[in-house]
Amino acid sequence: MARETIGSATSQKNKKWISDETFAAIREKREAKGKDKNRYEELKAEVQRKLRVDTPQQLEGMCVQLEAANSKGNSRQLFQRVKSMTRKFQPRLQGIQSATGENLTEAAQIADRWKRYCDDLYRDEEGKGIEQEYCEQEPSPLRSEVARAIRQTASHKATGPDKVPAELFKAGGETSLDRMNRICAIWETGEWPEEWTFSTFIPLPKKGDLKQCASYRTIALVSHASKILLRIILEKMRVKTETEIADEQRDSDKEGGQDTKS
DSSP states (O other): OHHHHHOOOOOOOOOOOSOHHHHHHHHHHHHHTTTOHHHHHHHHHHHHHHHHHHHHHHHHHHHHHHHHHHHTTOHHHHHHHHHHHHOOOOOOOSOEEOTTSOEEOSHHHHHHHHHHHHHHHTOOSTTTTOOOOOOOOOOOOOHHHHHHHHHHSOSSOOOOTTOOOHHHHHHTHHHHHHHHHHHTTHHHHOOOOGGGGOOEEEEEEOSSOTTSGGGEEEEEEOOHHHHHHHHHHHHHHHHHHHHHHHHHHHHHHHHHHHHHHO
């Protein structure tokens, strides 16, 4: 039902820009290699000529796609096309180095290395031993607050470990709103669902030695359901902060006025 309502994300492969005629010449060139040197050189030159013809046709086709996306006001598709044209080739390494400099190639070893690296990277030593001050508990979120948080959740974003996209919460209407409203009852218990404590880490390469974990920037993909509740918490914090700042500002203005009169 969810797939029928919002569809599913599929990876779009780029259309081949080399013509069938050029592919045939490439195959013939490969067959001639090592057998007929003169024929191989002729086919090599022919392939280069055909590729020089295919390349402008590919660029022209991409420009047509850019113009079509721009005319329709589809900025998302426009920027995706531009990014695919300007993106530099990044070789994909099948290994990483351990903390001691040992090369790791097994999938289990690489995963364990990344786990240990992220544990060290995000370990909070400063927060240990600090006593938390608990203030008066805020009331549970209203149904309207949950609905607003669902509306404000960004679409077309990568899913977390639960693979549930933000579009599903929006397309669910009153049904998904009722479910999220019940889930927000954890406001009373203060117990965060265990499923929301998991995240998918994605390493993005930077400059430097790509066998080093430090040469990557890590991003965490979390559940969109947890993002909805976090948005509610953020909004309550914003309102509370603005109210307290306004009170402090008013008191400061009063004190300033008294000093001026005296």
